[in-house]
Amino acid sequence: MEQVVIAGAGPAGLTAAIYTARFKLNPLILGGPVPGGQLLVSDIVENYPGFPEPVSGADLMDRFQKQAEKFGARFQSGAVEQISKRHDIFELDTGREKIETKAVIIATGAEARRLSIPSEKKFYGRGVSGCATCDGAFFRDKEVLVVGGGNTAMQDALFLTRFARAVTIVHRRDYLRAAAAEIDKVKNNQKIRWLIPWGVQEITGDTTVNGAVLKNTETGETRHVMCHGIFVAIGHDPKTEAFKDVVEIDENGFIIVEPGSTKTVTPGVFACGDVIDPVYKQAAVAVGHGCMAAIDVEHYIHRRK
Amino acid sequence: MLSTNLKHLETDQETKEALEKNENLMICCGRMGPMCLPVYAIMEELESHYSHVALRDMDFDIPAANFIKRLPECSSFMGLPFTVYFKNGKVVAATSSIQNRAQITEILGRVFGKPS
Numbered sequence: 001m002e003q004v005v006i007a008g009a010g011p012a013g014l015t016a017a018i019y020t021a022r023f024k025l026n027p028l029i030l031g032g033p034v035p036g037g038q039l040l041v042s043d044i045v046e047n048y049p050g051f052p053e054p055v056s057g058a059d060l061m062d063r064f065q066k067q068a069e070k071f072g073a074r075f076q077s078g079a080v081e082q083i084s085k086r087h088d089i090f091e092l093d094t095g096r097e098k099i100e101t102k103a104v105i106i107a108t109g110a111e112a113r114r115l116s117i118p119s120e121k122k123f124y125g126r127g128v129s130g131c132a133t134c135d136g137a138f139f140r141d142k143e144v145l146v147v148g149g150g151n152t153a154m155q156d157a158l159f160l161t162r163f164a165r166a167v168t169i170v171h172r173r174d175y176l177r178a179a180a181a182e183i184d185k186v187k188n189n190q191k192i193r194w195l196i197p198w199g200v201q202e203i204t205g206d207t208t209v210n211g212a213v214l215k216n217t218e219t220g221e222t223r224h225v226m227c228h229g230i231f232v233a234i235g236h237d238p239k240t241e242a243f244k245d246v247v248e249i250d251e252n253g254f255i256i257v258e259p260g261s262t263k264t265v266t267p268g269v270f271a272c273g274d275v276i277d278p279v280y281k282q283a284a285v286a287v288g289h290g291c292m293a294a295i296d297v298e299h300y301i302h303r304r305k
Numbered sequence: 306m307l308s309t310n311l312k313h314l315e316t317d318q319e320t321k322e323a324l325e326k327n328e329n330l331m332i333c334c335g336r337m338g339p340m341c342l343p344v345y346a347i348m349e350e351l352e353s354h355y356s357h358v359a360l361r362d363m364d365f366d367i368p369a370a371n372f373i374k375r376l377p378e379c380s381s382f383m384g385l386p387f388t389v390y391f392k393n394g395k396v397v398a399a400t401s402s403i404q405n406r407a408q409i410t411e412i413l414g415r416v417f418g419k420p421s
Contacts, residue, residue: 033346078346124402125383126401127383128384131340
């Protein structure tokens with residue numbers, strides 16, 4: 001029987017791992033499909049406190065994990081597919097095994113949203129990508145679009161200028177959600193152009209992408225632009241499906257927690273990071289949530305004794 | 306080198322032997338990035354169920370990966386990982402970029418047969 005199982009190994013889950021390990025709760029962390037979380041796709045992280053020099057998302061997450069391991073946190077691959085409760089014990093089904101635990105911290109984060117147009121599926125991996133750092137090198141001297149207006153889109157656009165001949169940011173709104181510092185860097189880059197407010201209606205090509213049909217969201221005008229690649233960075237959706245039987249979820253999929261805590265409607269189940277955060281979606285915020293969840297778990301387990 | 310629990314193919318000779326010795330072979334060629342990790346994890350999970358299929362990975366940046374990169378079936382691929390399914394040494398399916406468990410098991414079942 002585990003004391004606490006942490007589902008997810010991004011900033012929130014790993015912070016919860018560090019704290020619960022130091023509380024001597026011997027946490028087991030199920031890393032999920034992508035241990036390290038969304039930060040893994042960040043080539044450079046410039047806004048994480050304590051790192052005056054840029055650090056890659058992968059390096060940052062590696063440091064988190066090493067710190068957790070130093071205090072005895074245990075890591076295992078696999079993700080929770082289903083959770084059930086019997087008396088005060090939770091059973092987590094990973095598809096490979098069933099794990100019993102006294103408490104659960106849900107830190108499964110969010111997954112990248114897709115455009116959800118039929119041609120996106122057809123060309124995924126053949127010009128359409130959700131990861132600039134993974135696939136950018138395939139677009140050397142080619143023209144690419146980056147779809148989105150947040151920090152990830154700006155960072156992707158900048159990263160892609162290392163390879164691509166030209167990068168066009170396509171964003172359907174007339175304002176950007178990205179931080180001013182990110183926007184400034186993009187605006188100062190001669191390789192980057194803008195198409196605002198335009199959205200992607202269709203992706204064209206034969207075996208690979210050769211263009212996209214864009215629609216102006218204000219005038220309704222459509223146009224076909226030539227490009228070889230389309231990088232989609234239009235936000236994320238929380239990964240909470242597996243836990244819906246034990247937590248309350250809002251209309252957008254976020255887990256509802258008691259204000260000022262990480263407690264869900266089920267005693268013993270706590271949630272932190274991007275699964276509870278429809279607003280900020282920052283690693284630094286997720287770290288704070290992870291710390292809160294660990295303290296909440298410690299109080300919960302202590303009271304059970 | 307990839308840090309997975311799968312058997313790695315690291316040389317041309319190892320790849321040749323894997324193709325010769327295994328009627329059914331799946332090779333996932335990628336890096337330790339967010340599009341590849343989920344595929345390796347699914348393969349690790351499936352390995353014990355699909356005993357009739359040899360599941361291997363390969364680092365995209367080693368010389369031996371040229372074998373995968375130069376396959377005609379991968380000529381239009383622009384997303385990691387490149388995953389190729391071989392039956393008796395011949396390519397029977399190939400995918401580019403991240404795949405979920407349903408997509409992978411659909412191909413495994415279709416080209417190699419479902420596990421008994």
